[in-house]
Amino acid sequence: MENRALYMTIALQEWLGLRLETIANFLVLGIALFGAGERKSIHPASAGVVLTYTLSMAQVFSEVVQAYAKNEQNFNAVERLLYYTELPSEGATTKPDDPPPTWPEKGAISFNNVEMAYREGLPLVLKGVTFDVNGGEKIGIVGRTGAGKSSLLQALFKVVNPQRGSITIDGRDLQDVGLTTLRTRLALVPQDTTLFLGTLRENLDPQGTRTDAEIISALKRAWLLPAEGSPVDSEAEAKFSLDAPVTDEGSNYSAGEKQLLALCRALIKGSRIIILDEATSSVDVETDAKLQRTIQTEFASSTLLCIAHRLNTIVYYDRIVVMDDGKVAEFDTPLNLFDKEGSIFRSLCDEANLSREDIVRIRTGATVQNTTEATN
Ligand SMILES: Nc1ncnc2c1ncn2[C@@H]1O[C@H](COP(=O)(O)OP(=O)(O)OP(=O)(O)O)[C@@H](O)[C@H]1O
Ligand SMILES: [Mg+2]
The missing domain is CATH 1.10.287 (Helix Hairpins)
Structure with missing residues (x-):
């Protein structure tokens, strides 16, 4: 337009x-x-x-x-x-009784009967969501399109305020936490990544708090730059050098590359709580498998909420939340959910041709690479 x-x-x-x-x-x-x-x-x-x-x-x-x-x-x-x-203000950026800089120490998240609508008069998108995540736990979130998965994150980041219920992180109600405080402590890799006009360094570390070496190391861990010891790829090096120009909205990068850059941001931030919303939906299966390994090792001590349509990337997570029509329909370990007759998770696995053996194999540490690709 x-x-x-x-x-x-x-x-x-x-x-x-x-x-x-x-x-x-x-x-x-x-x-x-x-x-x-x-x-x-x-x-x-x-x-x-x-x-x-x-x-x-x-x-x-x-x-x-x-x-x-x-x-x-x-x-x-x-x-x-x-x-x-x-424009009306979104809310206080900081509040007097904001948590200390070390918050969240454990990364335990709990949703208590959260009801949320995007605007007054619109139907509820979250209809009483309740679940608890322990610190350091890896949670996969699945569900059909429109089930309310991304809306969970909108509530968690206070982009939209819930109408009823509460969300707490390490026991602190998010209602009492300032927006900037909250958003700087959590890392998000969204469904559609936004990049800004500028250089790659400004995009990855807007506050300028990290050294070049740290950013380059993150780029390597996100597989954008060739890892240590592998042959030099001068093309990639030019494209992902710290001073590489980024055009408006990052239109000089592909959708997959943008997702990897977003992951890089999360790596640089080193948060206790990482949220991935279809973070790898636009990258090829092989890169996805590599990334999953990076995610597993890099975020080993962080709490991870990961929304994914490729089921094979989340079946090795500790527990799976299955969202259905704005509610938590199922919440258990992948194998327990698979074994439950008539569970939604089972039907999603069946659609993705994912058998119990596959799940067991992936969970016991076999490569994620060769499993059937399951897109929605
Ligand atoms: N900004 C918005 N304003 C109003 N309604 C919205 C908005 N974003 C999402 N919705 C509605 O909320 C519902 C849940 O959307 P949500 O984005 O959470 O789905 P999802 O589970 O993430 O789906 P997908 O798998 O496609 O990403 C949908 O019915 C959608 O129409
Ligand atoms: Mg979504």
Whole structure:
């Protein structure tokens, strides 16, 4: 839409410019003819002066039009800024009784009967969600499209406030935690990653708190740069060097690369609680398997909530939450859920051609690589 408006403006400017120039040239023509007709009564020097000034009119006209159009565009920016200043505030960024910087120490999360709707008057998306996650536990979240998986995260990050119920992290109700405090302590790898105009370093570590070596090491662990000892890949090195330019919205990276960069951010942040929302849905199966290993080792002591459609990537997690229609339908270890007759998890596994043997094999540490790829 934005682009279309821009093209329209350019086209209109050209249209106006052409007409203004035509008018100016007709003016010149008129004066020249007049001068020629009245050559007896008008002094040639006066006619010459008038003609010279009129000739520069064409130029002046188009400059005025351009300045006017530019001015109007700039006013758009002002208008947008005004609009942003009038937006209601999301909430306090910090609160007086905010938890200490070490929070969350354990990373235990608990949802207590959380009900949430995106806006007043819209139907409830979470309809009484209750579950407890222990510190350091790895939780897979599955469920059909629209079941409310991403909405759980929206509630956890206080993007949308629950209407009823409470969410606590290490015993602290999120209601009493400032937004900035909360969001800097959790790491999120979202379904659609946002990158900003700038360099890769600014994108990965916006606060500038990490050293180059730390960021490069994270890039290696996210498999964006070749690992230690492997042959040098100068193309990847140029693309993922810390000063590599990132275009607006990261359009110079593929969807998969963006997801890996988001994972990199999480690695750099080193949070106690990591949330992955379909973090690897756009990367190929082999890279996904490598990443899962990275996730397992790097986030070994962190609490991990991972939403995934490829079931084989989450069956080695400690427990699985199955969301259905805004509620927690099932919550148990993968094998227990699989063994339960008629469970939703079982039917999802069946659809993905994932047998009990596969699950056992993956959980006992066999590679994730060769299992059937299960996309939704
Ligand atoms: N910003 C929003 N405003 C209003 N309704 C929304 C918004 N985002 C999601 N919803 C609604 O909430 C419901 C749950 O959406 P959610 O994104 O949590 O699903 P999901 O389980 O993550 O699905 P998927 O597997 O496709 O990612 C959907 O019915 C959707 O229409
Ligand atoms: Mg989602």
